[in-house]
Amino acid sequence: MLTVAARHEFSxxxxxxxxxxxxxxxxxxxxxxxxxxxxxxxxxxxLRPMAGHVALGDHVLFDGDTRIWVPPHRRxxxxxxxDARLFPHLTVRANLRFGAWxxxxxxxxxxxxxxxxxxxxxxxxxxxxxxxxxGEKQRVAIGRALLSNPRLIIADEPLAALDQARKAxxxxxxxxxxxxxxxxxxxxxxxxxxxxxxxxxxxxxSDGKVLRQGEPSVIFGxxxxxxxxxxxxGSVLDALVKEQHPDGxxxxxxxxQPLFVPQIPHPVGGQVSLRISAHDVILARSxxxxxxxxxxxxxxxxxxxxxDGPGAMVALHSAAGSxxxxxxxxxxxxxxxxxxxxxxxxxxxxAIAPKDIS
Ligand SMILES: Nc1ncnc2c1ncn2[C@@H]1O[C@H](COP(=O)(O)OP(=O)(O)OP(=O)(O)O)[C@@H](O)[C@H]1O
Numbered sequence: 001m002l003t004v005a006a007r008h009e010f011s012x013x014x015x016x017x018x019x020x021x022x023x024x025x026x027x028x029x030x031x032x033x034x035x036x037x038x039x040x041x042x043x044x045x046x047l048r049p050m051a052g053h054v055a056l057g058d059h060v061l062f063d064g065d066t067r068i069w070v071p072p073h074r075r076x077x078x079x080x081x082x083d084a085r086l087f088p089h090l091t092v093r094a095n096l097r098f099g100a101w102x103x104x105x106x107x108x109x110x111x112x113x114x115x116x117x118x119x120x121x122x123x124x125x126x127x128x129x130x131x132x133x134x135g136e137k138q139r140v141a142i143g144r145a146l147l148s149n150p151r152l153i154i155a156d157e158p159l160a161a162l163d164q165a166r167k168a169x170x171x172x173x174x175x176x177x178x179x180x181x182x183x184x185x186x187x188x189x190x191x192x193x194x195x196x197x198x199x200x201x202x203x204x205x206s207d208g209k210v211l212r213q214g215e216p217s218v219i220f221g222x223x224x225x226x227x228x229x230x231x232x233x234g235s236v237l238d239a240l241v242k243e244q245h246p247d248g249x250x251x252x253x254x255x256x257q258p259l260f261v262p263q264i265p266h267p268v269g270g271q272v273s274l275r276i277s278a279h280d281v282i283l284a285r286s287x288x289x290x291x292x293x294x295x296x297x298x299x300x301x302x303x304x305x306x307x308d309g310p311g312a313m314v315a316l317h318s319a320a321g322s323x324x325x326x327x328x329x330x331x332x333x334x335x336x337x338x339x340x341x342x343x344x345x346x347x348x349x350x351a352i353a354p355k356d357i358s
Pocket of ligand 1: 010011012013030031032033034035036037038039190
C-alpha cells in the first residue's frame with residue numbers, strides 16, 4: 001500500500017495532495033501542470049517536499065515531522081521515463097542486468113527469462129539501443145525496472161514520446177504487468193484513453209490537489225472530474241464478450257445490455273473494459289426506430305453540467321454502467337432534459353475503436 005500526503009510550494013504552484021493506493025496500476029491523471037510529475041518525484045525521492053508523509057506499506061520513505069528521509073536509491077522503486085534512457089554502449093541484455101546490479105539484486109536465470117519473455121525481448125537481447133524501435137526501447141526500460149526487484153514501479157508518461165502505432169504495441173505489456181506481475185505501479189498520464197485501459201485506480205488531480213480518487217468507471221462517469229476539458233471526457237464500462245458475429249462485429253454484454261463493437265480478438269466469455277467518449281453518445285427522449293446505430297441504451301440522467309460555451313456534459317446511469325454524453329445546451333432545453341429524466345443513449349458501434357477496449 002502506497003500512502004502519500006505531500007505539501008510543497010514552487011513559486012506560483014502549491015502542491016497539497018493526499019491519496020493512497022493499493023494493488024494494480026494507480027494512474028495520476030490531470031492536465032499539464034496539475035502536479036502529476038511533482039507527486040511522482042516526491043514518491044521516488046527526487047523531490048523532498050516541505051511537509052507530509054510517504055510510506056510504502058509499513059516502510060516510511062519520508063516523514064516531515066520526524067525528519068525521516070530515505071534517499072532515492074534505497075527506496076526500491078523502479079522508474080520508467082518518457083524516453084527509455086538506456087545506455088547506448090550496452091546491449092539490451094547488459095542494460096537489463098544493470099537495473100538489477102544497481103539495485104543490488106541478483107535475478108535468477110528463471111526470473112530473467114520470465115521477464116524478457118513477458119516483454120518479448122528474447123530476439124533483441126544482443127542488440128544495442130541504436131538498433132531498437134521506440135517501442136522496443138520502452139519495453140527494455142520496463143524490463144530494467146522490473147529486474148531491479150522493486151516494491152513499486154513509477155512510470156512517468158511512458159507512452160508520450162511514441163506514435164500511435166507504438167503506443168498500441170506497448171499498452172498490452174502494461175496490461176500484462178498489471179494483471180500478471182504483483183508489483184504495484186504509479187502511472188502518470190494525461191491521456192484519458194490510456195487511463196481507461198490501464199487504471200485500477202485513478203487519482204484525478206487539478207492545481208496540485210486531488211479532485212477525486214476511485215475506479216475509472218466511477219471517475220469518468222462524473223462530469224465534475226474533467227481535468228482535460230470536455231474533449232478528453234469519456235466513460236469506462238466493464239463488459240463480457242458474448243458472441244463473435246460473422247459480419248465483423250463482436251457482441252458484448254454489460255449488465256444485461258448488449259453492445260456491438262467492431263470485431264475484437266478476445267474469446268467469448270472474456271472480460272473487457274471499453275472506453276466510450278462522451279462525444280460519441282447521442283441522447284433521445286424516446287427509443288429511436290429506423291436508426292443505423294446498433295447500440296441504444298436506456299438511461300436515467302444523474303447530473304447535467306453546463307460549460308461556459310454551447311456544450312454541456314450529461315451524466316447517465318444505465319444497467320450497463322455510468323455514461324457521459326456531450327451535447328449542446330440547446331438540445332438539453334429542446335428535449336427537456338434534467339436530472340432524473342429517462343432517456344436513451346445512442347452509441348455508434350464504429351465509434352468504439354479496438355484501442356479503446358482492453
Ligand atoms: N523544480 C521546479 N521549480 C519550479 N517550479 C516547478 C518545478 N517543478 C515543477 N514546477 C511547477 O509545478 C507545477 C506542476 O508541475 P508538474 O510537472 O508536476 O505537472 P504535471 O501535471 O506533471 O504536468 P505535465 O503533464 O506538463 O508534465 C507546474 O506549474 C511547474 O511549472
